[in-house]
Amino acid sequence: MSAAGVVAVKARALVNDSFQPPPGFGNDWLTHMHEVLLPAPLSHGWPAPGWWWLMFVVAWLGVGLCVRRYWHWKDNAYRRQACAAIRACRQSLQGQMQQQALAELQQVPALIRRVALQSVALAGLPRTQVSGLSANQWQQWLDLTGGEGRSNRHSLSAQPALAERFRSLAFVPLDTLASWPTDELAALLQWCDDWVRHHRVSRNSRQALDGQNRDEQPPQGKENLP
Secondary structure (H helix, E strand, O other), X not given: OOHHHHHHHHHHHHHHHHOOOOOOOXXXXXXXXXXXXXXXXXXXXXXXXXXXXXXXXXXXXXXXXXXXXHHHHHHOHHHHHHHHHHHHHHHHHHOOOHHHHHHHHHOHHHHHHHHHHHHHHHOOOOOHHHHOOOHHHHHHHHHHOOOOOOOHHHOOOOOHHHHHHHHHOOOOOHHHHHOOOHHHHHHHHHHHHHHHHHXXXXXXXXXXXXXXXXXXXXXXXXXXXX
């Protein structure tokens, strides 16, 4: 190192050793500055117990809902089968198999009876509540169990012509059945399909039917005593 370099180094060292910053030296805005404090890293361990309870409750409700939907779908299998049979009968009437379609049409009242027996069994009621009904009582029971979503104008009692067709459908000869108007047959099948889809059977159905029959009976007057 040259003499000039040595002198420069000694002078710089002398200046560094002798320099003392006075009080308040520097920028006051930077006095209390510090590094950014980052949050703690997320833990990959087990969550808090409350989250486990919440996940358990949600899973339990989900399983319960799935099981309930499954049993509801299974219990309504008879509805789907009956609607499929009615739909096949309607398609046969529109096709060329006239005699076969009429024979299938005559089985519709028996199909409605089987659906009623199945619905009564699913409701936990004795089948005698349906098997012993005939004529007007059977028609009234169909109207009472037609479903809450149907208005009174869709009942058989509000459609006397349709009710008469329904009562005589299973016994009328095929030749006479072939002469029935097509629109009446379509309306009859549509009513049967609607009833199968919307009917609701409860423990109060037979009680309501018995009460309605008692109301319709004329009062018995007492004999005039002398």
